[in-house]
Structures are given as structure tokens and as C-alpha cells.
Amino acid sequence: MSQTFVGMPSFPKNAAIAVQDSQLRFNLRKATRTIRGKRASVVEELPDWAELRQAGKAIKDHTLRNLERYLVQMEAAVSAAGGTVHWAKDAEEANRIVAGLVKATGETEVVKVKSMATQEIGLNEALAVEGVTAYETDLAELIVQLGDDWPSHILVPAIHRNRAEIREIFLAKMADVPADLTDEPKALADAARLHLRERFLRAKVAISGANFMIAETGTLVVLESEGNGRMCLTLPETLISVVGIEKLLPAWRDLEVFLQLLPRSSTGERMNPYTSMWTGAVEGQDFHLVLLDNGRTDVLADEVGRQALRCIRCSACLNVCPVYERAGGHAYGSVYPGPIGAILTPQLRGMDTALDRSLPFASSLCGACYDVCPVAIDIPSVLVDLRAKARHPRTERIGMAAAGWVFNRSVRLARAQRFGGRMRKLIPKRLPGPMSGWTDTRDLPDIPQESFRAWWDRTEGGAR
Amino acid sequence: MRVALFITCVNDTLFPDTGRAVVTLLRRLGVDVEFPQAQTCCGQMHVNTGYPAEGVRLARHFTEVFAEYDAVVTPSGSCTAMIREQYPKLAATARVPAKQTAGLGTAVEEIVPKVYDLSEFLLDVLGVTDVGAYFPHRVTYHPTCHSLRGLHLGDRPTRLLSAVRGLELVALPGAEECCGFGGTFAVKNRDISAAMCADKVGNIMTTGAEVLCAADNSCLMHIGGTLSRQKSGVRVMHLAEILAATEGGAR
Numbered sequence: 001m002s003q004t005f006v007g008m009p010s011f012p013k014n015a016a017i018a019v020q021d022s023q024l025r026f027n028l029r030k031a032t033r034t035i036r037g038k039r040a041s042v043v044e045e046l047p048d049w050a051e052l053r054q055a056g057k058a059i060k061d062h063t064l065r066n067l068e069r070y071l072v073q074m075e076a077a078v079s080a081a082g083g084t085v086h087w088a089k090d091a092e093e094a095n096r097i098v099a100g101l102v103k104a105t106g107e108t109e110v111v112k113v114k115s116m117a118t119q120e121i122g123l124n125e126a127l128a129v130e131g132v133t134a135y136e137t138d139l140a141e142l143i144v145q146l147g148d149d150w151p152s153h154i155l156v157p158a159i160h161r162n163r164a165e166i167r168e169i170f171l172a173k174m175a176d177v178p179a180d181l182t183d184e185p186k187a188l189a190d191a192a193r194l195h196l197r198e199r200f201l202r203a204k205v206a207i208s209g210a211n212f213m214i215a216e217t218g219t220l221v222v223l224e225s226e227g228n229g230r231m232c233l234t235l236p237e238t239l240i241s242v243v244g245i246e247k248l249l250p251a252w253r254d255l256e257v258f259l260q261l262l263p264r265s266s267t268g269e270r271m272n273p274y275t276s277m278w279t280g281a282v283e284g285q286d287f288h289l290v291l292l293d294n295g296r297t298d299v300l301a302d303e304v305g306r307q308a309l310r311c312i313r314c315s316a317c318l319n320v321c322p323v324y325e326r327a328g329g330h331a332y333g334s335v336y337p338g339p340i341g342a343i344l345t346p347q348l349r350g351m352d353t354a355l356d357r358s359l360p361f362a363s364s365l366c367g368a369c370y371d372v373c374p375v376a377i378d379i380p381s382v383l384v385d386l387r388a389k390a391r392h393p394r395t396e397r398i399g400m401a402a403a404g405w406v407f408n409r410s411v412r413l414a415r416a417q418r419f420g421g422r423m424r425k426l427i428p429k430r431l432p433g434p435m436s437g438w439t440d441t442r443d444l445p446d447i448p449q450e451s452f453r454a455w456w457d458r459t460e461g462g463a464r
Numbered sequence: 465m466r467v468a469l470f471i472t473c474v475n476d477t478l479f480p481d482t483g484r485a486v487v488t489l490l491r492r493l494g495v496d497v498e499f500p501q502a503q504t505c506c507g508q509m510h511v512n513t514g515y516p517a518e519g520v521r522l523a524r525h526f527t528e529v530f531a532e533y534d535a536v537v538t539p540s541g542s543c544t545a546m547i548r549e550q551y552p553k554l555a556a557t558a559r560v561p562a563k564q565t566a567g568l569g570t571a572v573e574e575i576v577p578k579v580y581d582l583s584e585f586l587l588d589v590l591g592v593t594d595v596g597a598y599f600p601h602r603v604t605y606h607p608t609c610h611s612l613r614g615l616h617l618g619d620r621p622t623r624l625l626s627a628v629r630g631l632e633l634v635a636l637p638g639a640e641e642c643c644g645f646g647g648t649f650a651v652k653n654r655d656i657s658a659a660m661c662a663d664k665v666g667n668i669m670t671t672g673a674e675v676l677c678a679a680d681n682s683c684l685m686h687i688g689g690t691l692s693r694q695k696s697g698v699r700v701m702h703l704a705e706i707l708a709a710t711e712g713g714a715r
Binding site: 011012015016019303304322323326327360361362363364365366367368370371381384385387388389390392396400401403404406407408409410413417420434435437438440441442443444445447448450451452453455456457461462 | 471473475476477478479480481483484487488491497498499501502503504505507509510511512513514515516518521522525550553557558559609610613614640641642644645646647648649650651652653654655656657658659660661685686688689690692693
């Protein structure tokens with residue numbers, strides 16, 4: 001995945017700073033709660049949501065079990081429709097392919113449709129090295145790009161910014177910005193529209209991702225709200241789409257399920273404003289599809305973790321997550337933040353850094369993410385499984401082994417309880433070491449003189 | 465019907481009053497509850513912190529200790545959810561050698577249908593809503609994540625509370641949101657945990673309640689520890705303790 005986040009501290013350290021940022025907390029609280037409420041109301045109105053969710057899960061699982069067959073089918077269909085298919089095993093290869101294709105056109109500028117896959121591989125940075133400038137055209141991605149910032153949300157990458165901040169970014173970084181720009185949403189959108197329109201008309205090359213790929217027909221599908229995507233997909237002479245291999249659906253009719261699941265789960269709309277579909281090279285446009293693995297086949301090999309590949313990047317889990325709401329997306333050090341990021345990033349990137357090792361623990365396992373997931377990814381179970389894979393701190397291992405030893409025999413537990421009961425007056429109000437994490441903000445409960453089992457033993461269960 | 469109490473390690477060690485309340489309550493309802501002394505811990509802390517091997521040992525111990533009973537009653541939503549939801553996954557985990565989990569799946573399948581959270585046992589097995597309790601206080605109820613989304617207890621606890629004489633039940637805003645406990649999460653991610661609890665406490669304070677009730681003492685230890693540190697004047701009580709209270713009784 002992208003190298004942008006290399007060297008970041010662990011999640012708890014990032015989060016400790018984020019929770020004290022009142023502007024960030026305010027922005028996130030307001031935005032996540034708004035989307036959360038919208039999602040809840042449009043999901044509630046569908047009587048067959050549970051069935052749709054099960055269908056989405058089943059279609060994705062079937063596709064993943066037969067991924068090889070459908071990928072070959074997709075390749076054949078795209079090729080037959082005049083497109084060219086490229087296979088990229090990792091970020092480096094994908095970036096090399098895309099840079100080569102852009103350079104072959106002789107262009108030095110590309111416009112981009114919002115895409116997680118290209119964020120994941122750090123395509124913009126790789127293109128910059130090759131002398132190609134990539135312009136993001138999604139409004140929120142534009143805000144992030146102009147602000148020299150990182151995306152902090154899958155769907156709304158500038159969720160950590162409010163409109164006053166966006167106005168300041170535009171005034172500072174947008175060359176053709178009106179001097180009297182206000183922070184009214186309409187004024188901000190108008191400024192962006194004016195700025196982008198010129199880019200759309202000039203661009204000869206566009207780069208996109210896709211929400212879905214239909215193996216049966218070789219069709220790519222992009223869902224969006226702003227129409228910038230359609231501009232990019234239709235105007236330029238060359239279109240390059242970088243798509244993760246897990247985005248496949250077997251047949252056209254499967255869209256029936258996902259075109260209901262995705263908008264309701266992501267933006268909380270019944271239907272998104274723009275749905276663009278194209279098959280191969282359309283009206284003389286040169287079309288290239290780059291199929292990206294970048295760790296996905298390794299994820300597929302893991303019996304518990306593979307369900308993360310069902311993800312359709314809706315962000316419902318981010319919007320409902322109490323940890324994400326308070327830490328923000330940057331704390332996760334990945335283009336995939338929130339609960340889905342906490343299970344996807346360590347699987348795609350491994351758990352070699354302190355940050356990546358800390359991600360599976362960035363959850364209270366409250367289960368709200370699983371409840372809202374439109375493809376029923378049991379995120380808490382994957383988190384727990386990844387925790388078992390992670391390397392643990394030495395002091396913790398010793399503590400857990402000791403606790404395990406005590407719990408293995410009830411006589412040991414009884415003895416430990418008696419000891420605790422005798423020592424109870426000596427336990428300080430503030431604990432040292434890692435346990436200070438408890439007493440920094442909370443009082444300890446009083447240790448009882450007598451455990452329940454000792455009471456039962458002494459009184460025969462209260463009979464005496 | 466032989467009924468066993470699985471007290472849980474946290475209640476056994478830190479909250480024996482909850483255990484005594486369960487015994488008092490069940491006896492009052494005519495249930496002769498037993499306490500198998502060999503019981504220890506369900507393994508939730510180990511499993512959820514990434515130590516499945518210890519979890520497997522404790523799960524096996526649990527299935528052995530309670531095998532002979534017809535029903536196992538537990539005054540903890542998260543421990544009940546651990547057994548019901550996570551034991552089957554633990555028995556199939558690839559993270560420990562297969563010989564350690566051999567036979568565990570069958571033992572789990574047999575024990576799981578017999579394990580009840582306290583309010584499930586009262587309503588679904590005994591068929592009682594009014595347990596004859598008296599508790600003249602203003603109470604708000606926090607459903608706790610594993611009771612709500614794991615066990616799907618629904619309105620069972622609040623139906624029981626509503627039938628308590630003298631009790632004024634007030635709704636808790638944002639009730640379904642996690643309090644931030646999450647076991648070792650509370651220590652590993654102390655700042656986020658505290659931030660979540662700050663919001664939970666804020667919501668509790670708007671209710672004007674004198675008592676915060678839940679069906680899980682671990683969450684109550686976290687919220688209660690914060691309420692106490694802030695000198696909020698709100699106390700926490702396990703559901704069992706309120707249901708055990710009677711006029712002229714201990715409370």
C-alpha cells in the first residue's frame with residue numbers, strides 16, 4: 001500500500017492527539033452522526049434489507065470462491081469490446097503500467113475519478129515522479145489535494161474539514177478562485193465547478209477506479225454524486241481504470257442487489273445521482289483496465305480474514321464507529337480507516353510496524369460495524385482473529401500467561417482472591433505502568449474482603 | 465431442572481454482591497440454584513486480546529464444569545455472548561493446533577443452548593416479568609454492546625425493570641452507543657476509551673437518574689469508575705441487584 005504513512009506511531013498515540021482536537025471532534029461528530037441518521041432511515045424503510053444483505057454477502061462469497069474463472073471471463077469480455085487488460089500483482093507494477101500508458105499518450109496531465117484503489121497504491125505520487133500531474137476531480141478529494149492533506153474517510157475524504165476550513169484552502173490554493181468566496185456550500189461548490197470544468201475540457205487522459213466489474217459483459221460501473229466522474233469517463237481520449245480484483249460480480253443482474261445496498265449504506269440515499277457504466281472502448285476512446293492484486297490473493301487465502309474482500313467501500317462502518325468518530329481517519333495511518341481499515345490494512349500491509357500491529361486493537365468490539373455492514377462482514381471476529389496473529393508486548397504475554405495459569409484451576413483463583421482481599425487496603429488509587437491507563441480517568445472498584453465463591457463456601461450459598 | 469450459576473471471574477472477584485443478588489432472586493422465584501466450585505473464567509479476556517490457546521483451555525474447562533446441568537445462568541451479557549457467539553468460532557480456529565481444539569466443537573454445541581443471560585432466564589425460561597422487587601429510585605438503563613448486538617436481549621431488561629415497584633425508569637439518550645470499556649481496550653486505547661465514556665456520562669447526566677443500571681459489571685466498572693472520579697453522585701447497579709431488592713430488604 002501507499003508509502004505515505006511510513007513511520008507513523010501506533011494508533012493509540014495518534015488517537016491520543018486526535019481526541020484533544022476540538023475542531024476535529026466537532027467536525028467528525030457532526031458529519032458522522034448526520035450520515036448515520038440518513039443511512040438508518042433509508043435502510044429502515046426497506047422491508048427486505050436483511051435479505052438484500054444476505055444476497056450481497058452470498059454473491060460476493062460466490063465470486064471470491066470462483067475468482068479465477070470470473071477474472072478470465074472479465075478479461076475476455078473487455079478485450080472483445082476493444083479494451084486492453086493489464087494484470088498488476090502489486091502497487092509498484094500497477095503504477096508502472098499506468099505511468100507507461102500515460103507517457104505513451106505524450107500527455108503530462110491526467111484527471112481522476114475518486115478511487116480507493118489508486119489511493120491505496122499511491123498512484124498520484126508515482127505519476128508525479130514520472131513528471132505527470134494527476135488532478136483529483138471529486139470535490140472532497142480536491143479539497144484534500146489542494147490542502148496537501150491526507151484523506152480521512154473512504155467516502156468523504158475531507159470529513160475532517162468544515163466549510164470555513166475549506167474556504168481557506170480554496171482561497172490559498174485554487175488559482176482561479178473568486179476573491180469574494182464565502183463558506184456557503186453553494187459558493188464553495190461553484191468555485192470548485194468552475195475550477196474543474198476547465199480541467200475536464202483540457203484533459204486527454206482520465207484515470208478511474210470502479211465500484212463493480214461485471215464479468216459476464218466486461219462492464220465497469222462507477223457510482224457517484226457529483227457528475228465529475230462522468231465528465232472524466234466520457235470526455236478524455238484515453239481512459240485507464242485501476243480496479244481491485246475483488247470488485248467483480250458475475251452477472252449484470254447482480255447489480256440489482258448492489259445498486260440498492262451501496263447508496264443506502266454510503267450516502268444514505270435511495271439512489272445515487274450518477275451511475276456510469278461502460279464496456280470496453282466506447283466511441284473511439286482508448287480503454288485500459290488494470291486489474292490489481294496488491295495483497296488480495298493473500299487475504300483470500302485466510303479463512304477468517306477473506307470476508308474483508310466482500311467490502312464494497314460504503315463507509316457505513318466508519319460512520320457508526322465510536323472509535324473512528326473520536327480518533328478520525330488519519331490515526332489509522334492508511335487510506336482505509338475505521339473498522340474496515342482495521343481489518344483490511346493489517347491484512348494487505350502485514351503487521352510489521354507498530355502502527356499496523358496496533359490496528360486490530362483499535363476497537364472496543366462493540367459490534368456496531370457488523371450490524372450496519374451491507375455485506376455482513378463480521379468485523380469483530382476478524383479483529384479478534386488478527387489479534388491472535390499479532391505479536392504481543394512481552395509484559396502482556398507474561399500477564400496473560402499468569403492469568404491463564406490462575407484460571408486453569410479454581411483453587412488457584414480462590415487463593416488469588418484471598419490474597420487480593422488481604423491486600424485490598426494497600427492497592428493505590430493510581431496504578432503504575434500500563435494499568436495507569438485505567439486509573440488515569442477512572443476510580444478503581446473497592447476490592448471486596450470476600451469473593452463470591454468464598455461467601456458461598458462459608459455460608460453454603462447463604463443457607464447458613 | 466438443575467440450574468447452575470456461572471458467576472464469571474469479574475463478578476466472583478470484584479462484585480460478589482451481584483452474585484448474592486442472583487441467588488436471592490432465583491431462590492425467591494423457586495429456583496434452587498447451584499454453584500459449581502470448579503468454575504473459573506469463560507476466557508473472554510484472553511480470546512479478545514489475542515490469546516486463543518488460553519481461551520481454548522478455558523472454554524473446554526467451562527464445558528466440562530457445566531456439562532451436567534440443564535441450565536446455566538450468567539449475570540453478564542458479554543460472558544454469555546462469549547460462550548454463545550465466540551465458543552463455536554474458537555472451537556474451529558486455525559490459530560491454535562487442531563489437537564488442542566479436538567472435540568471442543570461438540571462440547572460447545574451441547575452447552576451453548578443451555579446458557580442464559582439472567583434476563584433471558586427470567587423471561588424466556590421462568591416466564592416471569594414481575595419478580596416482586598421494590599426499588600423506589602430513578603433509574604436509567606445502559607444496554608451494553610454484547611447484550612444489545614450480541615445476545616439481542618432487546619427490551620427484556622427494561623421490561624423487568626418496568627415491573628419493579630417504585631422504580632422510575634428514564635430512557636438513556638444514545639443508549640446503544642458503546643461506553644468505551646471493551647476489556648483490555650480500556651487500557652490499550654485509554655484516550656479513546658475515556659473519550660467514549662465522557663460522552664456516555666454526559667448522556668447519563670441528562671437523565672437526572674440516581675442509578676445507572678446494566679446487565680454487565682465490566683461496563684459498569686468502567687462507567688462507574690468515571691462517574692465516581694467525577695463525583696457525579698450517580699451510582700451504578702447490576703440489574704440483578706435491583707431485581708433482588710425488596711421492601712424492608714437489604715437495600
